[in-house]
Amino acid sequence: MEKLIITGPTPLKGEVTINGAKNAAVAILPATLLIDGICTIDNLPNISDVQLSCKILEKLGAKITWNNKNSITIDTRNITTYKAPLDLTSKFRASYYILGSMLSRNGEIEVGMPGGCKLGARPIDQHIKGFESLGAKVTVGNGTIYAKAKKLTGTSIYMDIVSVGATINVMLAAVLANGTTTIENAAKEPHIVDVANFLNTMGADIRGAGTDVIKINGVKKLHGNTTYSVVPDQIEAGTFMLAAVATKGDILIKNCITKHLESITAKIVEIGGTVEDYGDSLRVSCKKRPTKANIKTLPYPGFPTDLQPQMGVALSLAEGTSIINEGIWESRFQYTEELIKMGAKITAHGKTAIFEGVDKLSGAPVYSTDLRAGAALIIAGTAATGTTEVYNLEHIDRGYENIEEKFRNLGAKIERVNE
Ligand code: EPZ
Numbered sequence: 001m002e003k004l005i006i007t008g009p010t011p012l013k014g015e016v017t018i019n020g021a022k023n024a025a026v027a028i029l030p031a032t033l034l035i036d037g038i039c040t041i042d043n044l045p046n047i048s049d050v051q052l053s054c055k056i057l058e059k060l061g062a063k064i065t066w067n068n069k070n071s072i073t074i075d076t077r078n079i080t081t082y083k084a085p086l087d088l089t090s091k092f093r094a095s096y097y098i099l100g101s102m103l104s105r106n107g108e109i110e111v112g113m114p115g116g117c118k119l120g121a122r123p124i125d126q127h128i129k130g131f132e133s134l135g136a137k138v139t140v141g142n143g144t145i146y147a148k149a150k151k152l153t154g155t156s157i158y159m160d161i162v163s164v165g166a167t168i169n170v171m172l173a174a175v176l177a178n179g180t181t182t183i184e185n186a187a188k189e190p191h192i193v194d195v196a197n198f199l200n201t202m203g204a205d206i207r208g209a210g211t212d213v214i215k216i217n218g219v220k221k222l223h224g225n226t227t228y229s230v231v232p233d234q235i236e237a238g239t240f241m242l243a244a245v246a247t248k249g250d251i252l253i254k255n256c257i258t259k260h261l262e263s264i265t266a267k268i269v270e271i272g273g274t275v276e277d278y279g280d281s282l283r284v285s286c287k288k289r290p291t292k293a294n295i296k297t298l299p300y301p302g303f304p305t306d307l308q309p310q311m312g313v314a315l316s317l318a319e320g321t322s323i324i325n326e327g328i329w330e331s332r333f334q335y336t337e338e339l340i341k342m343g344a345k346i347t348a349h350g351k352t353a354i355f356e357g358v359d360k361l362s363g364a365p366v367y368s369t370d371l372r373a374g375a376a377l378i379i380a381g382t383a384a385t386g387t388t389e390v391y392n393l394e395h396i397d398r399g400y401e402n403i404e405e406k407f408r409n410l411g412a413k414i415e416r417v418n419e
Helices: 022-034 048-060 093-106 125-133 164-174 190-201 234-246 258-270 305-316 335-341 371-383 393-397 403-409
Strands: 002-008 013-017 038-042 063-068 071-075 108-112 137-141 144-148 156-158 180-184 205-207 213-217 226-229 250-254 274-277 281-285 294-296 321-325 345-349 352-356 365-367 386-391 413-418
Touching: 002 371, 002 393, 013 403, 022 038, 022 048, 022 093, 022 164, 022 190, 022 234, 048 063, 048 093, 093 108, 093 125, 093 144, 093 164, 125 137, 125 156, 125 164, 164 180, 164 190, 164 213, 190 205, 190 226, 234 250, 234 258, 234 281, 234 305, 234 371, 258 274, 258 281, 294 305, 305 321, 305 335, 305 345, 305 352, 305 371, 335 345, 335 365, 335 371, 365 371, 371 386, 371 393, 371 403, 371 413, 386 393, 403 413
Parallel strands: 013 250, 038 226, 156 180, 294 321, 365 386
Antiparallel strands: 002 386, 002 413, 038 071, 063 071, 108 144, 137 144, 180 213, 205 213, 250 281, 274 281, 321 352, 345 352
16 A cells, blocks of 8 residues: 655745646546547646546547657547446546537447545536436436437526536537537636637637636537647646645745636735735745635635645644635545644534644644545645655545655655555
């Protein structure tokens, strides 16, 4: 079993370069199934969710060539089956994007029930509602989702809840449908805009991505022969911003879109950090102990749920008492039990947690319960006095490329060992 051993405290200092966005990449890869041709995708994060997505595409008949560790060329001309491998698709969440893409391309698809981080109930009713409104029949049972459509016809779909996955999936299904599809109450995250930009580069006609009304005018086909570069990862950038604050460090975060980070920047300034904005990079520093703040996570442009645990570490160490209200997931405070082992004073109940700031954390063996919880524990271990051992690294490797190397380059004493 692998674990990370971190000895702290270390104020993180130096430069870090952000990779392409996981949550854009895991949607753009299945979106290539809409193309009957070849395309190249650059700035792909080299993480296990991307490797898994590539394996699934290969099992469906795609040919993938790695140009370097962050670029692939993918040929989707010979897709040979409509059955996505159940064992692989049920390993992560974003495999549900195969449904939208293949329904559009092939009119028939079966995938395993999507897995992913355990953050509470993760229903897919809005995805199914969208597919059915477009004319598909969807059957869920025996651990699989099967969708079939003779033809898909554009229509107006109102999302009952703001959902990243359902917005992207319906967009994928509608790209080759007959007529115009309107998604109302759409999610607005940067990765939604990125998937729409990718599809438009390939010949789709999608307007309004990034607002809450997206219009997709169906086109006959998408062409290949294009190169697309994935947007920088807003959540990875935010993770390092909060690492700078929690460790009282000073980090230049390169290759990010600072506009995507406004809600995080505002909160960091509120708790006493300094953020200098250079357009495509940010310098974040914090000279003294952060101060308390209240946070509510919301869909974009609100404070992202995927940075809630990392902010939780900063608030554990803040002066005063803070409250975090989790607005998206039922069960995203599991990491607080691990922080308590390190001396944090947190009371979590349902979707609310109260953080009574302490002036230091102390190293302990801790377990990442999901991807962002894992990132939070690495930050906590770097800020804490003594040795922290972080277990369950498979969660972290799903979404961060070379995380320990990036922390080490910023001065952290961190190593990965195999027990
Ligand atoms: C995406 O998950 C991200 N995953 C998550 O990233 C992120 O936490 C989440 O969006 C919110 O920003 C990927 O992009 C692969 P949702 P997704 O559909 O699409 C409810 C990370 O750490 N809902 O926007 O699954 C749902 O229960 C992760 O990188 C329905 O009720 O999230 C939740 O309360 C983990 N019915 C809310 O909507 C549906 O049909 C938002 O979920 C769909 C969702």
